Amino acid sequence: MAKKYWLIKSEPDVFSLDHLKNCPDQTEHWDGIRNYQARNLMRDEMQEGDEAIFYHSNAGKETGAVGLSRVVSESAYPDYTSWDPKSKYYDEKSSEENPRWVMVDFKWRAEFPKLVSLQDMKKADNLDGMLVIKQGQRLSIQPVEKKHFVEVCKMGGLKASEIKALGL
Secondary structure, eight states, X not given: OOOOEEEEEEOXXXXXXXXXXXXXXXXXXXXXXXXXXXXXXXXXXXXXTXXXXXXXXSOGGGOEEEEEEEXXXXXXXXXXXXGOTTSTTOOTTOOSXXXXXXXXXXXXXXXXXXXXXXXXXXXXGGGTTOGGGSTTOOXXXXXXXXXXXXXXXXXXXXXXXXXXXXXX
């Protein structure tokens, strides 16, 4: 299958790009997704090697694309936080026997030299049609076209040689 491109959103006070960078092997599972459409994208479409723009949401002036990560799990697997009554992501209808939610593992790839704000994305003619700039598009996981992905990397200050070195 061809590599796919994504935008993943997280509130930086909950889990930031720096958090991911500081995890062992710069890798962590992406848990707590409790939206069926986002879950289905992870479960049915994400695959090992896919690339993702890491987007800090609800961060005031710091809201926007901040860097890159890569899917490193072979496929989605059950989100065990949904079975833990002590977890903020607990779902009483989910169980080991009948898991309702899934997660994938992401690895840190790069930090953008500069933040790409939502306002900057909306102003960029080259990003026409990108989901994150559409009104009401709040999904925490969104597909991204490769041309948009590369454009956001450029807007974030990555040089052409750096983008090429990342295999994009």
